[in-house]
Amino acid sequence: MTDSKVTDWATDFDHTDPAWVQDPYPIWDDLRSRCPVAHTDRYGGAWLPVTHRGVAAVAYDTEHFTSRSVVVSNVKPGPEDLPAPIGLAPPITSDPPFHSLARRLLLPAFSPRAIAALEPMTRDLCRELLDATGGRSEIDAAVDYAQHIPLKVIVGMLGFPQEDADIFRRFIHMVLESVDMPAEARIEQVERGEIVDYLEEQIADHQAHPRDDLTSFLIAAELDGTRLAPEMVRGTVLLLMIAGIDTTWSAIGSALWHLGLHPGDRKRLSAEPELLPSAVEEFLRAYAPVTMARMVAQDFELEGRSLREGDWLLLPFPSANRDPSVFPEPDRVILDRADNRHAAFGLGIHRCLGSNLARMELRVALGEWLARYPDFEVSDPSAVTWSAGQVRGPRSIPVRIAS
Numbered sequence: 001m002t003d004s005k006v007t008d009w010a011t012d013f014d015h016t017d018p019a020w021v022q023d024p025y026p027i028w029d030d031l032r033s034r035c036p037v038a039h040t041d042r043y044g045g046a047w048l049p050v051t052h053r054g055v056a057a058v059a060y061d062t063e064h065f066t067s068r069s070v071v072v073s074n075v076k077p078g079p080e081d082l083p084a085p086i087g088l089a090p091p092i093t094s095d096p097p098f099h100s101l102a103r104r105l106l107l108p109a110f111s112p113r114a115i116a117a118l119e120p121m122t123r124d125l126c127r128e129l130l131d132a133t134g135g136r137s138e139i140d141a142a143v144d145y146a147q148h149i150p151l152k153v154i155v156g157m158l159g160f161p162q163e164d165a166d167i168f169r170r171f172i173h174m175v176l177e178s179v180d181m182p183a184e185a186r187i188e189q190v191e192r193g194e195i196v197d198y199l200e201e202q203i204a205d206h207q208a209h210p211r212d213d214l215t216s217f218l219i220a221a222e223l224d225g226t227r228l229a230p231e232m233v234r235g236t237v238l239l240l241m242i243a244g245i246d247t248t249w250s251a252i253g254s255a256l257w258h259l260g261l262h263p264g265d266r267k268r269l270s271a272e273p274e275l276l277p278s279a280v281e282e283f284l285r286a287y288a289p290v291t292m293a294r295m296v297a298q299d300f301e302l303e304g305r306s307l308r309e310g311d312w313l314l315l316p317f318p319s320a321n322r323d324p325s326v327f328p329e330p331d332r333v334i335l336d337r338a339d340n341r342h343a344a345f346g347l348g349i350h351r352c353l354g355s356n357l358a359r360m361e362l363r364v365a366l367g368e369w370l371a372r373y374p375d376f377e378v379s380d381p382s383a384v385t386w387s388a389g390q391v392r393g394p395r396s397i398p399v400r401i402a403s
């Protein structure tokens with residue numbers, strides 16, 4: 001049993017509560033059946049639609065909802081608190097019309113062709129990580145494997161030092177998991193402190209020594225004939241670091257956790273690797289890691305609830321993916337599920353720009369793991385731990401490898 005502090009999820013939800021962190025699906029099921037838009041006074045007031053229809057209505061509506069801040073915390077920025085029109089981490093924190101400019105800039109780096117070119121090195125990386133586990137019968141599938149893959153790939157794309165992996169992990173924790181700290185301390189940590197210092201140091205190094213990577217590309221890039229503002233370069237790099245790492249690490253981890261608990265699916269996927277692309281989509285649907293947030297830009301009626309300008313709203317794409325009115329048998333993982341138009345990568349103009357990269361990393365990571373370890377199981381399900389906040393994934397998955 002978890003030590004939950006919430007008595008009614010419809011009127012007092014908390015996405016950092018231990019019960020939500022441990023297993024949010026029963027909470028969303030319950031809310032879907034009796035209160036499709038929940039509310040909490042926590043974090044200065046926030047809403048939570050849980051149906052696919054409610055989540056989609058908000059995600060497609062950029063007039064009534066702003067992406068000014070996409071992580072619910074005790075810091076509620078007003079438009080004047082952020083560099084306009086860029087936001088803190090473009091394009092994810094940008095609204096139209098600037099959003100499309102910031103997004104277009106990044107598209108070539110994440111095109112199917114650009115990502116296909118990264119596949120051989122991603123495969124080598126997975127094999128090296130598996131080599132390093134060789135001979136042990138107990139492995140942590142999250143700590144020894146999943147967490148390293150997206151981190152090393154994005155650090156390589158940005159041209160940052162690979163040995164800074166631990167620093168990156170700490171920054172991600174600071175941005176995504178420390179959301180319930182007091183406002184002033186959070187602003188200091190996320191917008192002024194060592195994260196900014198680190199990024200500025202890396203950017204200055206790239207300015208002095210340009211090379212063939214994404215950071216140098218952003219420094220040299222132009223919008224309407226003008227170089228990008230320094231806060232735009234820094235914000236974009238910050239976004240790629242945050243968006244590209246623990247999202248995919250969580251998705252790889254959840255898939256391995258599932259396979260380690262469901263021998264039927266594990267055996268089938270090991271025997272039929274051609275199922276990997278559809279299995280990846282199904283893992284993304286069933287264990288979608290990312291819940292986004294919006295702020296209400298103009299008062300709005302959502303499914304009978306009156307939302308007020310300045311309120312937070314959580315967008316739980318993982319709950320939309322378990323809506324039985326859209327996905328038959330939503331709680332069952334069906335490796336070859338037909339018609340799987342899931343919302344794990346979001347809906348609307350902010351739809352994930354890194355989806356080609358994430359899919360490639362998932363397919364390669366799972367394929368290489370199963371080729372090396374076709375027979376494994378989660379050794380102690382109660383020892384599995386999950387991240388708190390808006391990106392959900394296992395942070396420790398002890399597994400036993402069959403000899």
Ligand code: HEM
Nearest residue numbers: 091092243244247248251290292345346350352353354358
């Ligand atoms: C399984 C892994 C991933 C999942 C589930 C995921 C999910 C999402 C979601 C739900 C959004 C929509 C945000 C919104 O509506 O506000 C998004 C946006 C975004 N993602 Fe991902 N993501 C993943 C991996 C990646 C990777 C590897 C990258 C690249 C480094 C990336 C870069 C981005 C960017 C740049 C955006 C902002 C797009 C925009 O605002 O136009 N993501 N992602």
